[in-house]
Amino acid sequence: MTWSDGLTQSLYAPWLRDNAQDAETVHPGNGQRLIDVSDIPANPTFKSTELATDGTLAVTFEPDGHSCRYAPDWLRRFAEPVADPFAPRLWHESFTVPRFSYDAITTSTDVERQWLTAVARDGIALVTGAPTEPETVCAIAELFGFVRHTNYGRLFDVVSVENPTNMAFSAAGLMVHTDNPYRDPVPGLQLLHCLENESDGGGSLFIDGFQAAERLRHEDPTAFHILATTWLPFRFRDANVDLQARAPLITVDDKDRVVTVRYNNRSIAPADIPASDLPDFYRAYRTFSGLLRNPETEAVLRLTPGDCVVFDNMRVLHGRKSFAKGRRWLQGCYADKDAILGRLRLGIRDTASLQL
Numbered sequence: 001m002t003w004s005d006g007l008t009q010s011l012y013a014p015w016l017r018d019n020a021q022d023a024e025t026v027h028p029g030n031g032q033r034l035i036d037v038s039d040i041p042a043n044p045t046f047k048s049t050e051l052a053t054d055g056t057l058a059v060t061f062e063p064d065g066h067s068c069r070y071a072p073d074w075l076r077r078f079a080e081p082v083a084d085p086f087a088p089r090l091w092h093e094s095f096t097v098p099r100f101s102y103d104a105i106t107t108s109t110d111v112e113r114q115w116l117t118a119v120a121r122d123g124i125a126l127v128t129g130a131p132t133e134p135e136t137v138c139a140i141a142e143l144f145g146f147v148r149h150t151n152y153g154r155l156f157d158v159v160s161v162e163n164p165t166n167m168a169f170s171a172a173g174l175m176v177h178t179d180n181p182y183r184d185p186v187p188g189l190q191l192l193h194c195l196e197n198e199s200d201g202g203g204s205l206f207i208d209g210f211q212a213a214e215r216l217r218h219e220d221p222t223a224f225h226i227l228a229t230t231w232l233p234f235r236f237r238d239a240n241v242d243l244q245a246r247a248p249l250i251t252v253d254d255k256d257r258v259v260t261v262r263y264n265n266r267s268i269a270p271a272d273i274p275a276s277d278l279p280d281f282y283r284a285y286r287t288f289s290g291l292l293r294n295p296e297t298e299a300v301l302r303l304t305p306g307d308c309v310v311f312d313n314m315r316v317l318h319g320r321k322s323f324a325k326g327r328r329w330l331q332g333c334y335a336d337k338d339a340i341l342g343r344l345r346l347g348i349r350d351t352a353s354l355q356l
Contacts, residue, residue, distance in 0.1 A: 213288075
């Protein structure tokens with residue numbers, strides 16, 4: 001069939017029958033399918049097709065004689081690839097972390113949507129002026145979704161202590177990393193809320209892992225391929241838990257787009273790959289590490305009380321400059337990315353006109 005703008009679309013009868021939109025096939029209230037593929041004929045064909053007066057495509061199938069109608073906007077969404085309005089935007093040299101006031105995101109749905117869109121597209125956004133009471137970080141996460149509980153609890157405190165079980169709980173500088181690569185699945189979002197900061201250092205560092213991965217792909221395609229296809233072990237162990245997972249440092253989807261960067265020098269376990277592959281792997285690993293430690297591509301934030309940074313833990317690496325004195329207290333929690341994307345997608349509507 002041909003659309004009014006000249007786009008042609010081919011429809012396969014078994015696919016169209018399986019995805020019929022009538023009340024016998026999908027629940028009219030929630031849109032979930034009521035049949036299984038084995039409930040329809042093995043090779044249905046078109047008995048008739050016509051453009052109905054209400055603009056829908058009316059189809060009758062053989063051999064079962066099933067008839068149903070398809071709305072133009074429903075058909076159009078499958079006619080051609082549609083650009084994702086919330087697709088990642090890589091950071092550039094002049095990138096600055098988007099900022100939104102707590103009062104604005106909690107009183108204006110438009111500003112709330114801008115905030116969530118920034119997190120989805122840029123992978124990071126800073127909320128300023130939030131309350132400084134403990135556990136506020138969870139309340140901010142619950143503005144759009146649910147808190148992800150881990151072995152660290154519902155939330156965790158990032159404050160220096162003696163004999164820390166994790167280097168995050170010390171005053172030492174931290175190399176940029178993604179959190180919890182030893183989990184399956186990895187938490188999609190991380191929130192860090194500043195309650196106190198009297199330190200003489202301790203600036204928070206952020207790096208766009210997707211930008212670094214794409215730069216690696218451009219400058220050294222072989223290294224990119226090695227890191228995207230070599231599965232590595234990650235591990236965290238303390239007195240209460242032993243967490244392990246395997247994954248590549250860079251994950252791409254079926255369209256060869258980078259969708260995850262998993263990088264943590266403290267949690268990567270010894271590579272269990274053939275010895276003959278180790279020279280090429282370490283060359284690629286070091287090259288990528290160098291791109292992730294480039295100070296020219298860092299975003300540096302000195303968080304002040306009331307600041308809460310929300311970032312994509314499957315994309316944005318974070319770290320910290322060391323500090324020698326002064327109390328620095330952050331509270332953090334994890335959440336899932338689908339909560340943000342699910343809310344944003346509610347605003348998308350597809351419309352089109354159809355011609356046979």
